[in-house]
Amino acid sequence: MEYKTQKMTEDDAVDSAAIPFTDYEPKKGMLVFKNSEIEKEIRIAILKKNALSRDEIFNVILFNPTGGAKISKRDNCIVEIVTDNGKEINK
Numbered sequence: 001m002e003y004k005t006q007k008m009t010e011d012d013a014v015d016s017a018a019i020p021f022t023d024y025e026p027k028k029g030m031l032v033f034k035n036s037e038i039e040k041e042i043r044i045a046i047l048k049k050n051a052l053s054r055d056e057i058f059n060v061i062l063f064n065p066t067g068g069a070k071i072s073k074r075d076n077c078i079v080e081i082v083t084d085n086g087k088e089i090n091k
Contacts, residue, residue, distance in 0.1 A: 001069050003042060004028035006059040006076075018056035018081055023047055031062075033069060046081055056081045 005026045008017035020026040025045040033040065042060060060077045 001031045001033070001062055001065045001071070002028065003031055003060055003062050005044060005079075006061050008057055008059060008078075016054060016056045018058040018079075020058075021047075023056055023081060024058060024079075044079070055083060 005020065005024065005028070007020055018024055024047060027042070027044050029042075031040045031042070044060070057078050057080045060079060062071050062075045065071050
């Protein structure tokens with residue numbers, strides 16, 4: 001199964017979209033699940049921001065399952081970058 005980060009679009013009706021290469025390092029790759037595995041971790045670099053930044057969001061999309069894997073109706077995860085007095089806290 002493949003994954004990629006994706007900037008929120010105007011269609012998503014958000015005014016706090018994180019910007020690739022400014023707020024986070026875009027990433028894409030392949031997730032390989034062993035027979036009994038049901039979850040994987042994806043690490044995405046959050047870039048340093050100043051204290052005046054606001055909370056921002058971006059998507060991680062799952063697609064192209066292989067080997068009998070299936071993706072549920074929810075094929076994405078919204079990631080929120082929370083800024084707290086200049087310290088990043090990732091949800």
